[in-house]
Amino acid sequence: MKPSVTLKKISNMLNISISTVSRALKNHPDISEATRNKVQELAGMLDYVPNAHAISLRTNNSKEFGVIVPSISSYFYHSFISSIEEEARRFGYSLVILQSGEDPKIELENVIKCKNARLSGIFISITSETEDISELLKLDQQSIPTIFFDKVPAYEACNKVCTADTGATRLVADLLIKKKKKKILAMFGNQHLSITQVRLQAFKEFMEQHNWGKRFEIVYAHSPAQASEHLHLAFQKKNKPDAVFCMSDEILTGVMKRVQMLKIQIPEELGIIAISDGSVPQLYYPEITYAETSGFKLGKLAFSRMMTCIAGTPFVQHIVDESVLIFGGSI
Helix, strand or coil: CCCCEEEHHHHHHCCCCCHHHHHCCCCCCCCCHHHHHHHHHHHCCCCCCCCCHHHHHHHHCCCHHHHHEECCCHHHHHHHHHHHHHHHHCCEEEEEECCCCCCHHHHHHHHHHHCCCCCCCEEEEECCCCCHHHHHHHHHHCCCEEEEEEEECCCCCEEEEEHHHHHHHHHHHHHHHCCCCCCEEEECCCCCHHHHHHHHHHHHHHHHHHCCCCCCCEEEECHHHHHHHHHHCCCCCCCCCCCCEEEHHHHHHHHHHHHHHHHCCCCCCCEEEEEECCCCCHCCCCCCCCCCCHHHHHHHHHHHHHHHHHCCCCCCEEEEECCEEEEECCC
């Protein structure tokens, strides 16, 4: 293998100091034009490439961001990553993308990898099973800005960028009432996650405020399979639901699988509404009505917040992206 060209090799060949070579390559004004041209010409001939690892050790800035998500295959996270990558490239950064597979142990391993690699910052959507975030909260203290997004800890003193969970849920609840649905099966995710807690509270409060408190049943599904089973059990009862609210795309996927298995007619037999990024609802006919939570827009907000943190802002912030209702033919 051809040995890599170093600053030391260039300095020896030109009989000048390493610091002079370094400054000449950076077009430093203290270096004469003749020396700059000489150094840059030789560096070009030798195909000199700066040692990114050495630079990151010296500057404590790798120009790389870590993005840790439960699953890269999710359209929401794919959209978020695309948005982050687009912004990062404009500012001279690149991404290291890791997935936890909804396993808190793998998530922690990924966090440690990012820390050891001296990444410039980390974007993370925690797993549905993550309860201990103590190691994650230490990252800011170690000069690694951390932005929690989508699935975020309930802990307040950290930077969080979220979709409008309360607003999206209220949009859904309002439409269910306007459609006069009287037997609503409301499916929510892991109760330990703040996203579930906020959406659940918003749903209950809105329904009770409009005297609809006795017309819904709450169930929890940690996976599409559990969501599918909940709908199966509900349709075995004499008093079947006339509408299902799916808190997330994962839940919607499980519900729609069972709908197809049982050959339930939508919306004649059952109305369906969800909170979604928008990709899953379009896979079905009729398309599913949903309150939009955009991964792409969330990525823009998260990156903006990251750059503010890198600039040295001393305070944390909880940023919310507002939601809109997208109508399909499912309710």
